[in-house]
Amino acid sequence: DSGVTQTPKHLITATGQRVTLRCSPRSGDLSVYWYQQSLDQGLQFLIQYYNGEERAKGNILERFSAQQFPDLHSELNLSSLELGDSALYFCASSYRDRYNEQFFGPGTRLTVL
């Protein structure tokens, strides 16, 4: 158990809908990272937040957005969902920045029907 928690574990929804994924980092960690894992794209970095502020952006679609709250938990919002958005979404956290080791949560499996 890495100490990073994610909810929900599974999410099934329809195309065009909007969902929110939640992540709580390890105690003391200030950075949160979101990743998408799919069979065709592999593990892709989406976005990083550090102490409430966006720090780095990766291959995140405009339909996706994220934020980190004052208690350091983070939410990833996915809207206008498409079939291709079906994937495992992981949250990771680290003490400070990307130079610190990242610890991964259990993931949320999103299925878009």
Added chain:
Amino acid sequence: ELKVEQNPLFLSMQEGKNYTIYCNYSTTSDRLYWYRQDPGKSLESLFVLLSNGAVKQEGRLMASLDTKARLSTLHITAAVHDLSATYFCAVLGGKLQFGAGTQVVVTP
């Protein structure tokens, strides 16, 4: 853009034998990670390699880093069934860039 290549992508191992997974990367970095992922599960950190010549060992797994060659290897000694999983290397550039993963299946 940093590219990370792992090979092989699939490795069928016989119990008791030794094998190596290779991780090549395209631009300078001095920070490389190895992760293990069981099917449908999260990524578990195995090793953090921080400098040229770094070698780390845990049980039957040993990882090394050659920053000049931009190459890391994950060596598996005397494979056992419990090592069946997908192994990822990840290299730190502007972001953590993952390789495609090596799916390892260990059979008797």
